[in-house]
Amino acid sequence: MTCLCVQTEGGRAGAGGVGDRFPSALTVADVSKTCRSACADPLPSKGGVVFGSLSVSGLVLCALVSVAPAATAAEQLARGDYLVNHVAMCVQCHTPRDGKGELDRTRLLKGAPIPLRSPFPHQGWAFRAPAIAGLPGWADHDAVALLTTGRRLTGYTPKAPMPPFRLTRDDANAVIAFLRSLP
Numbered sequence: 001m002t003c004l005c006v007q008t009e010g011g012r013a014g015a016g017g018v019g020d021r022f023p024s025a026l027t028v029a030d031v032s033k034t035c036r037s038a039c040a041d042p043l044p045s046k047g048g049v050v051f052g053s054l055s056v057s058g059l060v061l062c063a064l065v066s067v068a069p070a071a072t073a074a075e076q077l078a079r080g081d082y083l084v085n086h087v088a089m090c091v092q093c094h095t096p097r098d099g100k101g102e103l104d105r106t107r108l109l110k111g112a113p114i115p116l117r118s119p120f121p122h123q124g125w126a127f128r129a130p131a132i133a134g135l136p137g138w139a140d141h142d143a144v145a146l147l148t149t150g151r152r153l154t155g156y157t158p159k160a161p162m163p164p165f166r167l168t169r170d171d172a173n174a175v176i177a178f179l180r181s182l183p
């Protein structure tokens with residue numbers, strides 16, 4: 001919850017730069033109580049409720065003014081970038097390397113051989129990670145299934161060492177949006 005506290009002089013509800021009005025169903029006492037609890041313990045959050053408050057004759061009032069939208073496209077891309085490159089490490093297996101073993105940044109996520117053998121010889125093992133930049137040929141709902149359940153809509157589970165991811169739906173959508181944004 002975000003708490004915006006705005007002082008006004010005359011005390012007309014709805015001033016205060018947050019651009020909205022008090023819901024008519026709320027009394028001043030209701031609004032004031034809500035505001036105090038919201039302002040006492042403002043939790044940083046992207047979604048949810050935004051409160052605007054203003055002071056009227058020394059009384060702090062607060063109004064429910066809007067529901068913040070879900071993450072913007074730019075925030076979603078930044079989250080996807082973070083997950084792909086720093087958390088789920090897709091980049092490490094799906095990008096080819098140069099002679100020194102460094103990631104070839106000119107071919108990010110363009111598919112790469114897996115140079116290791118399985119430590120479990122009887123388990124399925126893939127020796128190549130496919131290109132995932134742009135997610136060619138993938139429908140979003142199939143990619144969401146893969147990243148949230150570890151298996152595709154057909155039930156197919158990619159071979160190790162592809163991890164069976166259990167991302168949240170929001171994280172899966174962010175990863176997909178980021179991969180789609182790549183050439």
Ligand code: HEC
Pocket residue numbers: 083084088089090091092093094114126127128129130132146152156157158159160161162163165175
């Ligand atoms: C430890 C190495 C590794 C990591 C980390 C990894 N992958 Fe993979 N991935 C593979 C391998 C190997 C395959 C090929 C599996 C096969 O052929 O069955 C694969 C296959 C895939 C496929 C194709 C699956 C199919 O059904 O054809 C997609 C899509 C994919 N990975 C996406 C990702 C994404 C997105 C991430 C990060 C969130 C990721 N991978 C992280 C190794 C990895």
